[in-house]
Amino acid sequence: MPRPKLHRRALLAGLIAAAGLPRAVPAAAPFPRRIACFDYALAETLLLLGVEPVAVMSAADWPTWTGEPPLPPGVADLGASQEPNLERLAAIRPDLILSTDYTAMVEPAAARIAPVERLSIYGAASDPLPRAREVTLALGDMLGLAHRAADAVAGVDAQMAALRDRLPPNPPPLLMVAFMDTRHARVFGRASLFGNAVEQIGLRNAYPGEVNPWGFATVGVEELAPFADAFLLSIDPAPADTWPTLARSPLWTELPFVREGRVRRLAPVLTFGAMSSAARCARLVTEALAEQAA
Template identity: 40%
Template structure:
């Protein structure tokens, strides 16, 4: 789906954003199926269109890493995404299970409990924004929340357009999008990550041109960031506590031009394999990243 290139007004963006979050309150009171969710991107998607599941996986970590949308305390935690508690799932007896291609190997077991609604968002080499949008629309259609889905997508498109307008006055430097593994290693997000896809949509170039597997590289040494000295660096949380303490004293880290020149943005945690809500959180956090969006100096 092409993003609308018409210059938005602040009022139009606020109106769209408000409408996206207002939908669940004004939708009909038609009963929804009781849903259990295995995949985090699908959990984000369901919550974003006003559907609260009865159960989902790894909720403690989700609340620490994905952060949003907020998961009500009423949602039962099914344990690990790869090995959910099947006995508990059978006891809960949902009407529908939301999953993804990451857990296709578990599908026969899930289908013995309830029908499975599965969508593929992340594939190697495929930008995930459009698949995430399609997954939201498909889930909205299935659950009678299509208007909410379309409203959310429109609001996100408007927010991307606003950020695209802001970066037009910024120095046209490429950007490394990374997560920190430890004080000596990082993973770079490529064009098949949600962050890399959104970066392109706001008009910036990804400094990482190497291969990726399901959105990111295997861990590589921090010194690899010196290969593109003009690139800015955006660190997407979470950052391990040990690395957060050691990096500021690391000679290799401090020798990087982006670090020495203050061209690093440290973002709060975002779900690395999230859906459109993760994209929206990335847009908002990047837009508040301070020096990153300063005008061309």
Template identity: 30%
Template sequence: MIYMGDLLPSGRINFLLIILLKLFVSFANAEESKKLIAFDYAIADTLSALHQPPIAMAGLAQYRRFYRDPLLPEARELGNRFQPNLEYLAALEPDAILISPPAHLNLENKLSRIANVRPIRLLWKGQKVWESLENMTRELGDLSDNQQRAKELINDVEVALAVMAEQIKRTGEPLFVAQIIDDRHLRLYGSGSLEDMVLTRLGLENAWQGPTNDWGFSTLTISEAFQLEGRFILLNPAYSQYLTDSALPTSGLWQHWLDDLPISIEVNYWSWGGFPSALRFAEALVDALDEAGDSAPAPRR
């Protein structure tokens, strides 16, 4: 049993460091690692936490744009996720190729000529995000012969979120989790998203209760965003190929809208990732709320 006690902020940090060290410990002493190829970041991220990182990944360069630390430094790049270098992939002689349906299904026949293709579902129909991530983690644990580590990973993340929930500085009102995607549109994360799952686990309320797509977000125009009332958590950088990693729109209505935003998070996770991404988002959110404290501006009206 892990004693949580009345951890001070420094205690919370030390506790999380222990968990992260367990997640990303060296694999050098592993008896024999399977040679796995991943076509999705949630799969790759979870495999790394299970001490079985993929030897190569499709779309790796794109994912690295949204990550602040070295991502899978030992993994090889296979090119575009939907147009991988099949000759190079075959030369790696993988034991299995892991895809995430419905994406990549059009590649399944070609990939199956190289190695066994294993579809790994990320979102299970009729299940909540937490349950879906549990299923994915256990499935990858079975695939990589790391069933015990899969159980430990699920427990570690659950305990870490419980610790943070006890210590978080609550704003006393629901929160919007928002991301600017271009000069005219805003993305809000709601039901079915990793962000919404983390808010719930931390005992916070998601202010966005509108309908969401299959990926757990809604897209609003700038005029619709101006009509929302409440406190915003702004994810930075924006999820857009048209904006740089270090800048948000600096002209037009967005700039005025940004003046009233109290809390901003530097994104260091993948919104459609696994439990490691959920933990990184939770930690960033808790730190942002701690820093904002009582000095945060009033919610916009």
């Protein structure tokens, strides 16, 4: 059974009790500001709200997988997402810990250090981008930043609308992938963050197949052959030998979109990100389409 959500009133009551303050003055309790994150998408959302997390899981790997926004240099690294460094977390003394369904197994131990709030974007029985909007607004309310959260959501939607106006005429369907190795790739379907992002700016995702709760299917390179008219966009990073090996592979070089030069690599975008990642994805795709049209 999922643990019940810790709503703002309960969270504030816990903070007041921990501080030894009388319950008669809950309005005087501060909103949490020292926030640790067990999830990149939630850390990204905090940054969108102008709040720097004090600690993030696998902070050292953030530049590799995220690209932007940069993680502030003072953010502590809590180690691997499934095995957090609880001693470091306790030493940091956060006011609040943000978790997801994916990191639920560490919540009981983490809850002995600070209140835990679970906010899941993926696997929540809804498309990731609408869910990311909901999480952004929920975090804004929880942190006393409701107006800032509403402005952030409106700002991202405005960016997407502006990108839609910049698209070249008659753009091709998109095949969005991330290579796992030289023979296999994750291909992102409509129910992925990338699929949601390109659809919002008026583009069509070429992949119609079933995907997992994270929005992708793992396929062999040969399974990309049916999408002859697609424009393939490969999101970095890929293993170092991927592109040199593909360049020598008849299986790859004979694919129609490869022969006709409809392949572009994109800079890293957080695959399982939130609103900032969706906007970054849409911008990079728009730029790639403009280069292709030129």
